[in-house]
Amino acid sequence: MEKGVAITGMGIISAIGNNVEENYNSLISCNKGISRISKIDTIHKDAIMVGEINFTNQELEEQLGLSPDNNYSRTALLGVVAAKQAIEDAGIIDISEHKTGLISATSVGGMDMTEKFYYDYLETSEHRKYIKGHHAGDSTQKIAEELGIQESLVTTISTACSSAANAIMYGARLIKSGKLDRVVVGGMDCLSKFTINGFKTLMILSDTHNTPFDENRKGLNLGEAAAFLVLESDVLVAKENKKVLAYVKGYGNANDAFHQTASSENGDGATLAMEKALKVANLQAKDIDYINAHGTATGNNDLSEGRAIIRVFKDNIPNFSSTKPYTGHTLAAAGGVEAVYSVLALQNNVIFPNLNFKTPMKEFSITPQTELKQTELNTVLSNSLGFGGNCSTLIFSK
Amino acid sequence: MKKVFVNGCGVISAQKTFDNDTFLEEITTYNDRVMPVVNPVYKDFISGGAARRMAKGVKMAVVASNLAMQEAQLESVDAIITGTGMGCLLDSEKFLSKLIDNNEQFLTPTSFIQSTHNTVGGQIALGIQCTGYNFTYVHSSVSFESALLDAQLQLSLGEEENILIGGVDENAPYTINIHKLIGFIKAENTETFSLLQSNTSGAIFGEGANFFTLSTKNQESSYAEVIGVETLNTVSKENLDNAIVSFLKDNNSSLSDLDVIVLGNNGDVDFDGYYNLLTEGTFAETQQVYYKHLSGEFNTVSSFGFWLGAKILKTQSIPKEVKLNQKQTSSIKTVLLYNQYRGENHSFTLLKKC
CATH class of the missing domain: 3.40.47.10 (Thiolase/Chalcone synthase)
Known part of the structure; x- marks a missing residue:
């Protein structure tokens, strides 16, 4: 593609x-x-x-x-x-x-x-x-x-x-x-x-x-x-001669095969989903400019997803934020809502802040983007992780 | 484009179908408004503790998927794609009735956890430790065909080699009750072999779990080749023939290729007209097969029809109990399946001998 x-x-x-x-x-x-x-x-x-x-x-x-x-x-x-x-x-x-x-x-x-x-x-x-x-x-x-x-x-x-x-x-x-x-x-x-x-x-x-x-x-x-x-x-x-807002460039779905509702501690499924999406997009981790994280603010999700992000992006973690503080977790709609936000981010070269953040997690050193940030964006990755071990990643590009 | 084959089946239905060595040799007849499945011995497949925790639908699906993988000699698969029209109804009803009866108090999470539509897909993945692609389609009578189309797409493009697909729905008391109230279930008991002559509204409901391993490899256990599948949210009666002809054309086939047509008649006088058009018209001279008198009606029952079509091709035989007319079929090469529910969500599936 x-x-x-x-x-x-x-x-x-x-x-x-x-x-x-x-x-x-x-x-x-x-x-x-x-x-x-x-x-x-x-x-x-x-x-x-x-x-x-x-x-x-x-x-x-x-x-x-x-x-x-x-x-x-x-x-x-x-x-x-x-x-x-x-x-x-x-x-x-x-x-x-x-x-x-x-x-x-x-x-x-x-x-x-x-x-x-x-x-x-x-x-x-x-x-x-x-x-x-x-x-x-x-x-x-x-x-x-x-x-x-x-x-x-x-x-x-x-x-x-x-x-x-x-x-x-x-x-x-x-x-x-x-x-x-x-x-x-x-x-x-x-x-x-x-x-x-x-x-x-x-x-x-x-x-x-x-x-x-x-x-x-x-x-x-x-x-x-x-x-x-x-x-x-x-x-x-x-x-x-249609105006194109952005492109769906990559996608990946994988299963955690760990527990019916909880995510695996190290985010195996999320890691696989992100890797698959990068492969389909023919991109490398360093090409991602912003991650719209699933970030539900549950103890389990944020730890698992954070670890998966570290596993995929290693020392080169892009800006990331969860927009759930704005909308709440809209369950089956979340991936759609955040796809719209990812496209808006690309169109306006802006990273939406992860609101309500105060204290970094003790398990790792990465912290989300907490202020509105204007920056050139070409590629945005969006995660959606669910019950049944279902992990999905979409990559959007200009 | 790679070819796609059905290499293993696991069928739990209102008939004794879980033994792949037999083909509807013992028929169970019913005279009721709802029919249950003939249960296999679940504990032969699932440990007692796990089986007790699982609702019936999950249990049926786990065993059916097990049987399908066993027959294809697979330990695991690359992807799991499930269809379920109503999802895990028993747990949904359990959670909801407790919630209402106890005014949102004293609830435990177990039935909520197991109530999501993708519980089955998740449980199968967990059981066989499959971290691959895992989707669940929940679109009424095309839930199974949506899964089939997705799998066919991935296999034919060479993205995966073995995919487990299936359709599962379970009977649950409250849902049955309210579907009786709105006449979706027939008002009177109906005998198995008089279903199509009932001349009444509604259907006889049922349940089941029908799972299949689809593969790019043709092997000894192969049943049939999946040539194509199409789902249409609406079709008018006037346009039904055209829709079939164009589906066949898209798959480089024509009406004259068809040896058998497997139809989803459920004896509902209000909606069987779609099937009657075909049996009395275009396919009057073709061997016709029906099955919902044996399986009952449920959103993913067309997966039973899919099994029937594949089994007919593999065994080159048609049990007399599913014949709607009597035509000579010396060699069965091509089977078309057609299903719809209440005039919506139509599907065509084309299978060939392999």
């Missing part, structure tokens, strides 16, 4: 903004989107902080012009908002003009509605319309429908916190192999009691702002988001 696979459009909705521009402005102004939870009635509301999107479901439904009898989960609502932005950004008017696929990602799916109406479904028929929206593919189907993608390759990936990164990776491979001319890739997850309580039982939720790579980190803040990219083949880009 010479240049890589072209990115021609981006869309995002997260706790720090409802579109790409708002997200960028928050990133450079160090505006965090972390707060107490307001839209889910949970007994943990005073014990956790989250990256919540301001709009209510009803507001999102209105924005999308959905009829009142729709059966959208919040996951689907967020996904459609971000995917539509990406298509618009790519200047696509008639989507059926070229063979366009959709690879989406989610871990929560329609769980927000299932948990709300769990017993209600059994009693009355009023909310049963949401039952068929529970499965993870439903939000993807809805995006395809809203974008007008028909008779095409549409699928969903769910590999926990690396899901969207894997969707981007697969989309890039489908373009490279000529299976598709154009593909919309990304992921989405909304906040739910299911995930809040799940991470709570694992005791990895911070009761305050998350502090990636800090010695005194207390865990993660959950967030909700959706982010999508449009990838196009070189032929299509040339034919339509």
Whole structure:
């Protein structure tokens, strides 16, 4: 792969903004989107902080012009908002003009509605319309429908916190192999009691702002988001004289094969994923200018990922930061959100700070970039690491 | 482009299919709305402690993947790609019901940890210490075909040599209950061999784990060559024939090459029309095969169809219980699989004798 696979459009909705521009402005102004939870009635509301999107479901439904009898989960609502932005950004008017696929990602799916109406479904028929929206593919189907993608390759990936990164990776491979001319890739997850309580039982939720790579980190803040990219083949880009925002230059996926939820102490899987991505990109570690780290601020992740970074980059560690203090950990969407941020970093030659960092970790000497930094960037590496030992790396270039 | 072969199968279904030396010789019939799998002896494959911790779907998948690797004589694989429509439902239901019943208190992490869709892929990787590529597709009735396409892409491009793929879904009580409420499951018990004549809405649900080792190497254990697979989120009935012809053309084949068509009819009067169009039209003179009366309907059941197609090619025989019509097939060279669920997420898979 010479240049890589072209990115021609981006869309995002997260706790720090409802579109790409708002997200960028928050990133450079160090505006965090972390707060107490307001839209889910949970007994943990005073014990956790989250990256919540301001709009209510009803507001999102209105924005999308959905009829009142729709059966959208919040996951689907967020996904459609971000995917539509990406298509618009790519200047696509008639989507059926070229063979366009959709690879989406989610871990929560329609769980927000299932948990709300769990017993209600059994009693009355009023909310049963949401039952068929529970499965993870439903939000993807809805995006395809809203974008007008028909008779095409549409699928969903769910590999926990690396899901969207894997969707981007697969989309890039489908373009490279000529299976598709154009593909919309990304992921989405909304906040739910299911995930809040799940991470709570694992005791990895911070009761305050998350502090990636800090010695005194207390865990993660959950967030909700959706982010999508449009990838196009070189032929299509040339034919339509498309503006290219950046390229997906490398990608790698590997499994830690260590533990269902914990990462191996030395980051074996993450190391393999980064090495594979560098190989696909035909780059060396020294060519990477900035790492957008997974950096969830859990004790386990940051140690494992930090060690993996040291193993791959040795004495020549590039600037790195985690943007989770802005958005929280948006689970299946994280790889998409951070892909958008990586492209923004490349476009603006800027490294976003790792907010909330105070004390270096005692296990190693590397520390994240804590101030906004203007510097020429040509290549950005982004990590996404998840449950099931799933480790993914994407490399973006100008 | 390298060729891709199916070299090993592990099939746990509502029939006794886990023994690769037999081919539907004993048929289990049901008269129900949901059918369970015929269980192998799990502890022959998984230690008692581990088996107790695993939910049924994970257990089925671990054993099925074991069987598939054994048959292909592989200790490990380069990549693991799993399809699951609903994921680990039993653990999801367990965690969710406790969460609601106890108002978010007294929860333990075990069922949450095992509830993620990629639990199966992660557990298989852990079991065989496979650090390779590990993906999980969760897109309704094309979850398995998404895994198949991904694997085919990597193998044919020479990126990997052996890939484990599979489809797994498990029955879970709450999910079955609510799917009865919305009529996705038939309102009445239906007998195995009258499924297609039921003339009622909905399907008979089921579960299963069907895993396969795909390889670039043709060997003694090889079942079939995977020529191509395509998934389409929508297809209109009017365009179904065209879609098949164009899929075949993309794979340098044509309708006249097809000896057998394996169809995903599930006896749902509202959606079997897609299959009926083919059985009464384009493929009226082709040997037709169906299987969901034996397996039940679930998101990754087309992986059972994939096994059936591959097994038909390997054994050059078609059990009478899966024949939808009676046509002479002296030599079976090419099999087309077609599946859809509730009119969405269609898939075509083309297999050839090797």
